[in-house]
Structures are given as structure tokens and as C-alpha cells.
Amino acid sequence: MPLYSIHGQASLEVRHLVLDYNGTMATDGTLVPGVAERVRELNLPPHELSVHVITADTMGTAQRQLEGLPCDLSILGPAEQDKAKLDFIQGLGSAQTVAIGNGQNGHLMLAVAALGIAVIGEEGAAAQTILASRVVCRDILSALDLLLKPKRLIATLRC
Template structure:
């Protein structure tokens, strides 16, 4: 578990992190360089779920060396499936990271949500529902790993 005490705002305790795959931690079905190391460090404190419609069919192979649990579902049910996963995990103990339109629903119920600007772009649905917007996945994962960054961004 990771605990973030945010002055003038709230305390957030995160046990689970749900992360979109394509466009967020992967480009064209391949993990972005440097992500494996950051996920490995993060997995020491929280359980990580990779939520994806697995467009390229590569999530299991790409994540096989990581301490993560892939959660796959049909692309036509991506938004609702991601939201249901957070509800199953108790959304009050979840952080999420994504970039797509289908990530907006999970962002609206997570205790902490981070939208990532990647080479695929960033959906306005994420922008409207995210707590934090990060310039790339490396920054997003480091925000979770370095609690002072969240405190600086979200304090009142």
C-alpha cells in the first residue's frame, strides 16, 4: 500500500493500480522503454492490473516478466470493463493511469487518476476526469512512486 497525505485536501491509500496498456505503457503493442523498471518498483508496494482490449495481442508476452495481472476484455466493452474492474477492487483504494476515451469511466471513480499524454495523444474524456495530467508514462509512474509530487500537485 502507498499512502499519500495531501495538505488541505485528503489522504489517499492505494492498494491497487489499474493501468491501460496500448497508448499508455505500450506503443503499438510493445512496452515503452523504461516502463518495465518503473512497474517493477511500483509492484513492491501495490498490486498492478494491466487493463486492455489487447488490440495487438501482445499484453501477456510483453508483461510476462512483470509482477502485474493482465485483465483483457473485448474492445467494444473496454470502458465498462475497466470501470467494473475498479469497482471489484474497491475503487477507493485504486489509482489508475490511461490516455484513451475508454479510460474516462475508470478515472471518474478511482481514488487517484492520472492521464498520460503519449504518442497516441490524450482523449479529452481523460483530461476532464483525471486528477493529474502527466507528459508521459515515465512521469506518471514516478508521480505514484514519489509521494511529494502528488502532494505538490493536489494540495490546496
């Protein structure tokens, strides 16, 4: 379980990584190049994160695009997606979860996660989701690299 010690804040002990799919991991339904390799690396020692993808699957491509990756996929129904994502994070244990997203339906999960990261990819990001996050990254690769290269995360969050 990765431990991120950040000066002036409680240490983060992370077990789970929860990712939105469309707009976060994917553009127009296609996985962003470089994401698969990073997800695999985060699943291995020393990180050993349990990776979960929770999505409305707007483009209907998530299952095919994520095939073979070490992650669990949950596809949401059309109603109350923000609440469903919140419930999912709380079920895992929000204090041990990093959540990454960009859309309006992700703002609650980013707010309750131990570390909420908003990404601004090709689709942009909902303002409420940005405000609910602790960190904002220009894209998913930068967000995943914060976890793979913890000194970047420490530099961003230290007091």
C-alpha cells in the same frame, strides 16, 4: 500500503494500480522503455502495490510484453470496454485504486478511482479522459514517478 497525505485533501491509502496498456504503457504494442523497472519497484516495499493491466490489447502484444512482470493482465472483449474498466476498478475498491490511462475507454475508470491519471503519450489522449482525471502527465514514466516520488504528487494536488 502507500499513504499519500496531501494538504487540504483526504489522504489516499492506495493498494492497487490499474494501467491501460496500448497508448499508456506501450507505443505501437511495445512497452515503453523504463516502464518495467517502475512496475517492479511499485510492487516492492515500501509501495507494495498490486498492479493490474486492463486492456483491449489492440496490437495483440500485451501478454508477451508483460511476461515476467509482477502484474495481472485482463484482456477485454470488443463491447463496452469503458464499462468493463469501470466494473474492474469498482471490484478492486475504487477508493484504494490509482488508475492510469489515455484512451476514451478509460474515462470512467479514471473518474471513479481514488486517483485518476491521464497520460499523453505518442497516441495522445482522449479529451473526455483528460477531463475525468485528477492529474495529467506528459507520459507514463512521469505518471509512475508520481507514485514513486510522492512529493511530486503532493506538489501537484495540494490546495
